[in-house]
Amino acid sequence: MGDIFTAVFGSEAEEQYILQCMSYILIFMAGATFLTLLFENVPYGRYATSKYGFPVNVKLAWFVQELPAFVLPVFLVLKSSAAQLSETANRFLIAMYFCHYVHRSLVYPFLIRGGKPTPFFSFALAFVFCIYNGYLQIRHLSHFAEYPKDWVRHPWFIAGFVLWLLGWLVNVHSDHILRNLRKPGETGYKIPVGGMFEYVSGANFLGEIVEWSGFALAAHSIHSAAFAIFTFVVLSSRAVAHHKWYLAKFEDYPKSRKALIPFVF
Template structure:
């Protein structure tokens, strides 16, 4: 029987959608176990920097591989190239920049690390192969409102995400320890501005790609980051009596 890769990609979409629901329920019940909550995990743990680098790496390698191989049929089209570049740029930043800016990061539980590696491997394959081999866009898609608005959202989300990470890294002065209330940027409106940026980024990507692959990735991102943002929000309120009561969890003025 001839291998039908498109059917495999379609199956991965539904699998990822199902797993998004499972992960959402699991995180609602038990919460996250990495970062500031890693002390709740009693199993094996890995240093933060190499764990972040290795778990994000597959999502950088897959699009690079598709860009370099001569058989990437759809990459002759501008929308496909731009969309794959959007995916790649995010993961270049998350793989080669973000881990090395971490200051004294908490260990990552082995279970969380393995789960992240699996997700980045499968999702990196699914997004990269679909855009390079199968996604077909109309001739005028590069000027379509969905593509332009999606790209703008992706860019805005990435800027928010990087700026919010910068604020978090610089909360403590040299020699200081402990946690502080984030101030500035969208942290004035939500407890997890960095997560809001990433959700906006992948919703923009989903809109620009107009694909089930992009949509299910955005859904997975929202489910995972909303549950962690809610955990952060509750933790801040319990730890700081003066934590701003007006801040929302993830989406300014809404949620």
């Protein structure tokens, strides 16, 4: 494994530098995405249009586009012999990452009920992102990240883990609510109720934002921070778009419900 990366990057120092550059590029892309999303919604789901390419079955799209975020990191971990893999903090953080993507790539796609096809452009971008970010996060954690021996007892790690766990639970529960809005045979959109949907329109997005923000706090690196920033930009924009859509579509939509942050925004 080391020979493969040595052949590609020349040295571990060079690869570590490339990983840092990838993190800053991801932050730059978050800024560019923010500007783009001021004028255009992310084109999938209810915002899908034919101008972004031919439609891909929604279950197939979610499965294939998310799979690299699981398969590539598994390969990186199994083939790595770095000392970092024996450290508790590194193992914990890698497990947090996998907890999300095992569900997102191997469980979530097969639970989808109905759903509009995904435009190929959106599908392709998500596929590339999962490769990019999967390599960035897990290669850093499995080969380069160094933490103090007692890092898992540090307040930052504990706070980050608690946030990650809460975010993951909110995300999974909110997805469950959305899947069960319609009874068998029903079509069309309904107002989601229960859980964090009582407070915000984008409960599932809020959960994932909190999840990766907690991960970034626990991992304490530019690599994880870049992921959290990119996630916030994309999902906060989608939450705002959903909120406006719900208000326009349903006259009885709860006026006290916010877009993303309970009681605030």
